[in-house]
Amino acid sequence: MVVTFPHMGNIYLAVKALFDDLDIDYIIPPPNTKASLQKGSFYSPEEICLPFKLFMGNIIQAIESGADTVLITGSCGPCRFGEYSELASIVLREMGHDLDFIVLDLSKDVGVDGFLRRISKITRDVPMSRTQKVRTVLNAAALMAKIDQLEARAHILAGYEKNAGDCKRILHQALARGLECVGSEEIGEAISAAQNEIERIPIDLEKDPLRVAIIGEIYTVIEPFSNLYIEDLFMDYGVCVKRHMTPSWWLRDLVMKPLKLNSLDLRRSSREYLPLYIGGHGRECVGEAVKAWQEGMDGAIQILPMGCMPEIVAKAILPQIQNDKDFPILTLIVDEMTGREGYITRIEAFLDMLKKRRERYRGGSFSTGILSGINSKRHGYNRSVRKKYGEM
Ligand code: SF4
Incomplete structure (x- = not known):
């Protein structure tokens, strides 16, 4: 086999x-x-x-x-x-x-x-006992969570790095190193080394980067080829990206579903606009949009494959959230005919619009809520700001 x-x-x-x-x-x-x-x-x-x-x-x-x-x-x-x-x-x-x-x-x-x-x-x-097999599966699940954490960290710190490209380089080197390793222990060590390295890169907390949530159909938001490497693009632009859907989120959701304890936060935040499951992750997408607004993100980008049924329903609801909350949301539809240049132009136009809004509404300065998790002592991060935005 x-x-x-x-x-x-x-x-x-x-x-x-x-x-x-x-x-x-x-x-x-x-x-x-x-x-x-x-x-x-x-x-x-x-x-x-x-x-x-x-x-x-x-x-x-x-x-x-x-x-x-x-x-x-x-x-x-x-x-x-x-x-x-x-x-x-x-x-x-x-x-x-x-x-x-x-x-x-x-x-x-x-x-x-x-x-x-x-x-x-x-x-x-x-030739392993049942307990050993279960432990092996759990090790792989833990490794997946670790990789997701590294990725999320790189996507946020890229907005604050002093040397452009540090986060992207560390992330991609770690993934390439992981592929050369054998077994969960070795791969885990490669990822841990990258986690340590990324926490040591010089960052500039005076920067106030745009912060964008990536929401939408689970496969297209997670698989970089299908979304034309949008997260790499944002790392190049120095924009912080937050994505709720990850393989480890999916695994947790799958395990908690039979107990009806899955994604309680997203169910809560989607209740006002879509209180029912409609297949795929359409309900989660709506919940993520509301959550992104609650977390003080600058905007959200919904990515979905052409003809995706649940996401089309979510897409029809998102303009209402946009109007009610004054929260910009861009929808990008991808298929095998999607041209990279037109796709990038739309993203750049969206980012320009977010920048202008920031200048207009908030005098150029936004909350720093997304910095949640940055070592406040080492970076001298203002604890009172984190408190204000409910991060502490
Ligand atoms: S319709 Fe297709 S793309 Fe959409 S959620 Fe279902 S499988 Fe995914």
Whole structure:
């Protein structure tokens, strides 16, 4: 058995760590590129959403390298994600590939027993006790959280760095180093080293960068290729970015869902505008927009793939939030036809508008709430400002 899985942001590092620790053969598909998108689009229904096309591209490229088992997450929810595994297995069968599909889903119809049965398909030949296997899975989950923390830190500190490019360099070097390591321990050490390094970069707290929330469809906000590397772009611009949706958020949400304890904060903040689940993460997107306004961000950018059903509903609600709260929100729709230049022009125009608003409404100075977590002693950060904005 040679397992593969589709890309979604840095999740490949945690899965690699898991399979290394369990000593399972695996193939990581090449990172998403135009070639993988073209390949995936060629074998996908024309109107299916972008994540499916990239997913197909990843799987086909991994099969070409010898993978015979596909591990993906699933859902019985109302959006197309519920169809992904079924549709992919039919298309790949028609292409002549005989693959095993393992769909990880914790929905009511599958249940915890069903979920564990599916996992055991991969782990049954691993010579470890059940406790050791569980510990290995937990280690990989902890590693994922650590990678998300590093990424979030880099995206915020990039707005304050004295030497342009420090955060981006440290983040990307850590990810590249992680890929060369074997097992959760080694990868974890590489990420810890980067965390230490990033906390030591010279920063300028006199800077008052723009702060933007990235919200929208989970795959497109997490997978950099699908959002045309928007977070890298913001790091280059020295803009702080905050993104709620991360692989570790998704994992927590999945585990807490059966207990109905998932995403309580987003459910609360979305209540006024969208009190129901509509599939995908449409409700969360609305909640994130309200939360971004509550946290004093300058604006939010919603990213969604063309034709994404839940996000289209959220998109229709966001102008109301924008008007009620006087909070700018830009929507960017991506698909395989999206041109980079037009996309960047819209982002730059949005940032210019945010800057002008700041000059007009607040005399050029905003709260520094997003600095939450910066070592106040070392950087001499004003504690009273943090208190004022509820960060302490
Ligand atoms: S959330 Fe949107 S993009 Fe994602 S699978 Fe559902 S319809 Fe497609």
